[in-house]
Amino acid sequence: MRSAYIAVLVAVAVAAVPRLGFAQDAKGATAKSAAGRWVPARTPDGQPDIQGVWANNSITPLQRPPQWAGKAFLNDEELAALKTAAATAVSVDSDAVFGDALVLAAIDNKKGQSFEPSTGNYNNFWLVEREVDNRTALIVDPPDGRIPPISEAAKTRAADQATARRLHPADGPEDRPLGERCLTFGTPRVGAGYNSYYQIVQSPGYVAIIHELGHEVRMIPLDRQPHVGPRLRLWLGDSRGHWEGDTLVVDTVNFSPKSNFQGSTANLHLVERFKRVGENTLNYEFTVTDPQVWARPWTVMIPLKGTTDKIYEYACHEGNSGMEGILSGYRVEEQDAAAASR
């Protein structure tokens, strides 16, 4: 009786040691099912453990490029060719090549294009090396790997926004993009290779996701309470999570009308599924629905890779005189134009 009591105390003491990240000894931390399938360890309160720092540095484009139409995966030959092409599409000398621009250049064996050909940005050495794998698109549904058709209303809205930006590029900070204003970089995130690191921390009743880019935190309660009322609109929406087996399902609504994911409105409905499928792989899948924008919902899957890196603070405002530079630069140009016309 007494030894059983001590055994329980020991078990509780062992379970109470938090298991963070991947540097710790995994001895006894993961279990295998009878079939030998990998199963995550449990947090002290019984959640599947998806904690750690996870990175998305994949080169895979969001949408399947036309050159890869009809195939979800590259074969070994194509993968090898892509790796070679990706390595030569950029060099440390080239101007930084972001996002999908790298793979889109590599497919055609071309050099990656800067999105800022007039002034350039900065050397490519400021970016991480991208990881090449055999997937041809992040979008897994619809099967063609493309964003579904966009409504006429959404096209008009986008065109109006583009016109407004052209006519008023920088009257004030409100004319500039949300990220440039250090307000938010939104959710969900598909960008890779630019501060695309996420730290997940779990505690009883909550999952927290720290986004390195913008140093934003999503707090996801697991208490199955209803969403906040419809008049409350948030930059990252209002999230509610629950576990379905080993998959964390997060439902998010109440987006701010100023948020924008690929043209989404305040009515965006985001459903995410996080499933740890191995020691160093967290499959992140999400489905977005916005009937005002897309003809049908679409789904993305990004395999996040575990890393022993820490998250660096991205104190967006501190020492950031970019906004000041942009606004004052436009004022100088306006003054020049006014002087020239006199």
Next chain:
Amino acid sequence: MRMTLVVAMLGAVVLRTVPLGAHHAFSAEFDANRPVKLEGTVTQMEWVNPHAWIHLDVKKPDGTIEKWLIEGGTPNAMFRRGFTKDSLAAGTVIVVDGYQAKNRTLRANGRDLRLPDGRTLFVGSSGTGAPDERPEK
């Protein structure tokens, strides 16, 4: 008319590849009509996000010193590759190719950063490659 359409389509393609909100458009801050090439001595490094800043003393032909501020990228990737906050030490001479700020201040984007011998900065596993680089970690 046709030319306008082509330009508009090209514009649309460029917009799609811009990482939405990832960082600001340099062409909004810097002037494509004012290229600069500067050789100067680093006096201070600010390793901040979203852009690192390099303080550079540039000696003009007449001997006076201009104090330039060069805008770089996020430090995070370099720290992850093993560089440290001492990796661009004060006293290092570098060459900057970039464009001056639209507001005419002594600021430029660090479109291309090199050592005087032509080597790109931050190449290899660590250090700037400068002959007097500080020991790693």
